[in-house]
Amino acid sequence: MSVDPATVKKIARLARIRVDEAELPALADEVNGILHFVEQLQSVDVEGVAPLTSVVHRSLPLRDDVVTDGGSAETLLANAPDRIECFFTVPKVVE
Amino acid sequence: MAGELTKLGIAEAKAGLAAKDFSAVELTSAFLDAMEGGRALNAYITETPDLALEQAAKSDARIAAGEAGPLEGLPIGVKDLFCTRGVLTTAASHILDGFTPPYESTVTSNLWRDGAVLLGKLNMDEFAMGGSNENSYYGPVVNPWRRNGDTAALVPGGSSGGSAAAVAADLCVAATGTDTGGSIRQPAAFTGTVGIKPTYGRCSRFGIVAFASSLEQAGPMTKSVTDAAILLGSMAGHDPHDSTSVPTPVPDYAAALTGDLKGKKIGIPKEYRVDGMPAEIEAWWAKGAEWLRDAGAEVVEISLPHTRHALPAYYIVAPAEASSNLARYDGVRFGLRVPGKDLIEMYENTRGEGFGPEVRRRIMIGTYVLSAGYYDAYYSRAQKLRRLIANDFETAFETVDAVLAPTAPSAAFASGEKADPVSMYLLDVFTVTANLAGLPAMSVPAGLSDQGLPMGLQVIGKPFDEAGVLNVGFALERAAAFKAKPAAWWRA
Numbered sequence: 001m002s003v004d005p006a007t008v009k010k011i012a013r014l015a016r017i018r019v020d021e022a023e024l025p026a027l028a029d030e031v032n033g034i035l036h037f038v039e040q041l042q043s044v045d046v047e048g049v050a051p052l053t054s055v056v057h058r059s060l061p062l063r064d065d066v067v068t069d070g071g072s073a074e075t076l077l078a079n080a081p082d083r084i085e086c087f088f089t090v091p092k093v094v095e
Numbered sequence: 096m097a098g099e100l101t102k103l104g105i106a107e108a109k110a111g112l113a114a115k116d117f118s119a120v121e122l123t124s125a126f127l128d129a130m131e132g133g134r135a136l137n138a139y140i141t142e143t144p145d146l147a148l149e150q151a152a153k154s155d156a157r158i159a160a161g162e163a164g165p166l167e168g169l170p171i172g173v174k175d176l177f178c179t180r181g182v183l184t185t186a187a188s189h190i191l192d193g194f195t196p197p198y199e200s201t202v203t204s205n206l207w208r209d210g211a212v213l214l215g216k217l218n219m220d221e222f223a224m225g226g227s228n229e230n231s232y233y234g235p236v237v238n239p240w241r242r243n244g245d246t247a248a249l250v251p252g253g254s255s256g257g258s259a260a261a262v263a264a265d266l267c268v269a270a271t272g273t274d275t276g277g278s279i280r281q282p283a284a285f286t287g288t289v290g291i292k293p294t295y296g297r298c299s300r301f302g303i304v305a306f307a308s309s310l311e312q313a314g315p316m317t318k319s320v321t322d323a324a325i326l327l328g329s330m331a332g333h334d335p336h337d338s339t340s341v342p343t344p345v346p347d348y349a350a351a352l353t354g355d356l357k358g359k360k361i362g363i364p365k366e367y368r369v370d371g372m373p374a375e376i377e378a379w380w381a382k383g384a385e386w387l388r389d390a391g392a393e394v395v396e397i398s399l400p401h402t403r404h405a406l407p408a409y410y411i412v413a414p415a416e417a418s419s420n421l422a423r424y425d426g427v428r429f430g431l432r433v434p435g436k437d438l439i440e441m442y443e444n445t446r447g448e449g450f451g452p453e454v455r456r457r458i459m460i461g462t463y464v465l466s467a468g469y470y471d472a473y474y475s476r477a478q479k480l481r482r483l484i485a486n487d488f489e490t491a492f493e494t495v496d497a498v499l500a501p502t503a504p505s506a507a508f509a510s511g512e513k514a515d516p517v518s519m520y521l522l523d524v525f526t527v528t529a530n531l532a533g534l535p536a537m538s539v540p541a542g543l544s545d546q547g548l549p550m551g552l553q554v555i556g557k558p559f560d561e562a563g564v565l566n567v568g569f570a571l572e573r574a575a576a577f578k579a580k581p582a583a584w585w586r587a
Contacts (some may be wrong), residue, residue, distance in 0.1 A: 011461065016422075017446045038407040042476070055533025081431070093436050
């Protein structure tokens with residue numbers, strides 16, 4: 001499988017990364033190099049093998065459903081690139 | 096005297112402090128001087144001298160009061176992937192510009208609890224993606240080691256390249272690293288230092304900037320196996336803030352170091368003998384097997400049949416997890432923001448400018464393999480391969496106690512030598528298997544190459560048997576008697 005510059009543009013859009021048009025062909029080559037490398041997995045017989053999602057052999061622990069933290073608005077906002085009062089800001093999304 | 100102090104590892108510095116040969120402030124000052132003289136290596140992104148001296152003074156007070164912790168007064172460098180309260184944390188990325196965490200990672204909390212002193216934050220590959228430390232927004236780290244009769248700059252390995260260089264050049268007593276596909280072990284091998292990646296779940300990942308959550312672990316990078324045992328003992332432990340951290344008691348790792356391997360069986364995986372492997376790597380590997388035999392172990396050949404599929408599986412799983420983890424960098428809550436005419440354009444501009452080329456590549460690959468129509472062909476298949484690789488080890492550990500292999504397929508190489516991403520990925524060929532299977536694995540220096548560069552040997556062990564891995568490492572260390580240090584050319 002290989003990707004063309006148009007597909008790379010689509011992936012970049014999905015990943016929310018701006019890529020200049022002029023960079024697309026070179027980036028497609030890089031992505032294809034990697035895809036070609038991982039392609040070798042297609043030759044392995046994995047019939048009946050269950051995917052391994054975690055190497056921790058125990059079920060996810062549940063904690064008590066109680067409040068343990070909170071009331072830290074100032075701390076949470078301290079690193080915000082921009083804020084208004086107690087809120088993060090983003091460019092206007094509704095007209 | 097000061098120059099001598101920086102040569103000390105954890106065990107010797109602890110003894111010196113206990114005997115009152117020097118104070119924690121004197122020890123810390125010696126390292127701060129060395130760091131200033133070692134800036135040509137670019138090992139540190141942020142130095143924290145004021146904080147270090149303040150912590151050291153408190154350590155001296157606790158030592159005087161007889162309340163010294165296990166790491167009291169020991170000056171440590173921390174990879175800049177660990178969140179440190181009030182201290183800039185960058186993951187070596189432009190996108191985390193100015194990020195000052197309001198909280199502390201659990202691993203570093205454990206270090207301060209035990210009395211350690213923070214010297215500063217160590218350089219690395221951006222978001223821990225890389226094997227040469229050339230992918231840092233803050234510039235590459237230079238390996239303190241050079242080839243015989245050559246002044247060409249070599250890479251320190253990566254991604255924990257700053258940690259490895261700082262330990263090798265005596266710019267800290269020891270350092271923390273993280274290992275997602277070899278990022279502790281490979282730089283340790285390239286710099287003649289010791290590094291161990293513990294079992295997945297042994298150290299808390301809380302407060303470590305996430306890259307590939309199912310693969311990564313924190314671990315110590317040190318001047319000796321004994322130091323690694325002591326530092327790991329402080330770093331490890333269960334943490335309710337990380338649901339994958341395991342509530343298994345942490346043994347006294349240093350106490351397990353006997354170097355006696357009688358009754359132990361060590362496996363040599365025949366599939367690790369890869370095409371084009373330099374003869375001297377084979378030779379050091381054989382030498383390592385001989386050392387373990389001398390220490391009483393029985394050495395047998397084993398088979399890990401799915402080894403050759405580990406790298407492609409890793410380079411699907413890790414980017415997939417990265418694309419998901421790095422979605423949080425959106426220019427809204429912390430770090431860099433590059434304006435745009437609307438919300439989407441602001442995201443795209445921020446991420447386009449904030450991520451370096453390798454991080455961008457991996458996010459793109461991850462996004463692609465997880466996208467509709469490709470999930471089964473790539474991601475799901477890679478996870479199945481991951482199962483087969485883990486099964487290989489499980490089968491092997493029915494007959495052997497640990498596995499001996501080379502750490503890396505080459506010694507340190509020159510900056511810019513591996514420009515193609517895939518040739519860089521191939522460096523991880525011997526290390527990614529332990530991450531995919533979640534196993535403890537360490538690198539120990541074996542000796543010098545023909546060109547005068549350090550070569551590492553890798554020990555891979557059973558889940559939660561760090562003590563066993565460290566003891567095999569200890570036997571190797573004793574037999575290798577590796578005492579070489581790089582010439583201090585970087586001191587102006």
